[in-house]
Amino acid sequence: MASSLFGFLHGTKNIQLGIDVGASAVKVVAVENTSKGIKLLGLGWEETPPGAVVDGGLSDTRTITQVVKSALEQTKIRYKGANAAIGLRGINVVFKRILVPFQGMAELPKQVILEAQQHVDSDLEHWQIDYEAIGIPNTEGQLAVLLVAAKRAIVEQYVEMLKQVGVLPAVLDCDAFAVSNSFEFTQQDPEKTNLCVDVGRDTTKIHLTVGGQSSIIRSLPVGGSHFTDLISRQLNVNHNEAEAIKWSIANPDFAAGHPDVVSICQHHTQELCEEIKKTMEFYSGLETQSAIRAIDAVVLSGGGSVVPGLSEGISSLLNADTVYASPFKGMNINPKIDENVTSRYSHQFAVAAGLALRRAGDRT
Ligand SMILES: Nc1ncnc2c1ncn2[C@@H]1O[C@H](COP(=O)(O)OP(=O)(O)OP(=O)(O)O)[C@@H](O)[C@H]1O
Ligand SMILES: [Mg+2]
Known part of the structure; x- marks a missing residue:
């Protein structure tokens, strides 16, 4: 699967950090690659x-x-100088499955760059480009390629931030790839079709993979804050009160006494489901339509x-089973966590976790 966008430096330590800088919280996972497999060393969460x-x-x-830094301190490991992988999302990263004329692997980078300009909104020099060839050329001599472009200015911001923190910017990735990477690590059969x-807070990232290859990858403009905003508006309460109400709704006793919140919750989930459906339908080609009908698991x-x-x-x-991600399955977990x-x-x-499992320069 298309994975890390860009490999940067290779750190000297065997520790690998996954740093997820989310709109509502920074999440950190520290792992070590040992002879007995992946060891989960520590976790950090900071608002x-x-x-x-x-x-x-x-x-x-x-x-x-x-x-x-404070999320990394919570891992209780010596993180300075360790390799860090970071994920990008939002308007600063573009994913597109494109068809390029195939004139041999040596010519491919040039062909991708030629095509890439049509898919970004400013001069190509402002973007860092990566790609992954998918399958083999079709009968018209075109090759499907997953194009990934990230705004240089944003990449530089993250690299600078990591240097200030004292870790090595080893891998730059995308959130949506990282979750699939994490799920693949915990899953036995890589040939499955998974969504x-x-x-997250403001967006929902979806990634459909078929036999380990990216098929649909999108960021939808609906996340947890949509639910909070609905509660705030409809019950006329402030943001913090709405957030507290939202967190209580999973409690059956609270739900039983608050049918109005239950109905807002249904409205929110319906809208999110509609958004997922619309996106899947809009971006699916002929072959993805059959993949969507045969999804093995929604994670x-x-x-x-x-x-x-x-x-x-x-x-x-989607007529498919859903499971909640359990990214530490199969890891040797530090008993202190x-x-x-x-x-x-x-x-x-x-x-x-998906980020932490990346290695500098890794492409699987
Ligand atoms: N128990 C819960 N019940 C309801 N909502 C929750 C609960 N826990 C967290 N949330 C919501 O999840 C969202 C934050 O999730 P997450 O930490 O995955 O986002 P993020 O990674 O920071 O955001 P993004 O990926 O958009 O940058 C917030 O909207 C928060 O209110
Ligand atoms: Mg997130």
């Missing part, structure tokens, strides 16, 4: 101050540097994925 991460870009780099759905992750009814809604929409976090809240670490 992102409002407005510090906007559309995936860092609007307040100094603050984010401090937030990432990963990561519901839910992200803090916004735990709202009642979402799992069932997606399951009936709070078991509650690795079991109850592990779905929130799917992006960071």
Whole structure:
């Protein structure tokens, strides 16, 4: 699968850090590659101050540097100098499955660059480009390629932030790839068709993979904050009150006494499901349509994925089983890590875990 966008430096330590700088929280996963497999060394979670991460870009780099540092401190490992992988999302990264005229592998980079300009909104020199060939050339001599472009200015922001933190910017990836990478690590059969759905604060990232290859990858403009906003508007309460109400809705006693909130919750999950459906239909070509009909598993992750009814809604929409991501399955977990976090809240670490499993220069 198309994976890390760009390999940077190779650190000297065997520790690998996955750093997920989300709009609502920074999540950190530290692993070590040992002879007995992957060891989970530590975890960190620190709230992102409002407005510090906007559309995936860092609007307040100094603050984010401090937030990432305190999330890393929570891992209780010596993280300085370790390899770090970071995920991009939002308007600063473009994914497109494109067809390029195939004139041999040696010519491919040039052909991709020629095509790439049509898919980004400014001069190509402002973008860092990567790609992954998918399958073999068709009968018209065209090759399908997954194009990934990231805004250089944003890449530089993240690299600078990581240097300030004291870690090595080893891998730059995308959230949507990272969740699939994490799921593949925990899954036995790589030939399956899987849809990963990561519901963050402002956006939901979806990634359909068929036999390990990317098929549909999109970022939808609906996330957990959509639910909060609905509660705030319809019940006329402020943001913090709405957020607290949202977190209570999974409690059956609370739900029984608040049919109005239950109905807002249904409205939110319906809208999110509709958005997923619309996107899947819009971006599916002939071969993806059959893949969508044969999805083996829908994997839910992200803090916004735990709202009642979402799992069932997606399951009936796509006629497929849904599971919550458990990214630490198969890892040798440091016994000092709070078991509650690795079991109850592990779905929130799917992006960071998928990032931590990357190696510098890795392409699988
Ligand atoms: N138990 C819960 N019940 C309902 N919503 C929750 C719960 N836990 C977290 N959330 C919501 O999940 C969202 C944050 O999830 P997450 O940490 O995955 O986002 P993020 O990675 O920071 O955002 P993004 O990926 O958009 O940058 C918030 O909207 C938060 O209110
Ligand atoms: Mg996220």
